[in-house]
Amino acid sequence: MAEGGFLVKFNGKEVVRCFAISFDYDAREYTINETETKPLPDRVGVITIEVEQT
Secondary structure, three states: OOOOEEEEEEOOEEEEEEOOEEEEOOOOEEEEOOOEEEEOOOOOOOEEEEEEOO
């Protein structure tokens, strides 16, 4: 990502760098870059999204 993106952390641990992320609380999943859907880990207490710029 030449112009930046997002750094996503679950409970302070880096999970992914991406340009788009969405969360579905009811289904307990998140989608990275509108293509890859993954389940949320069982014990996520804090989700942090940091904006990265170059």
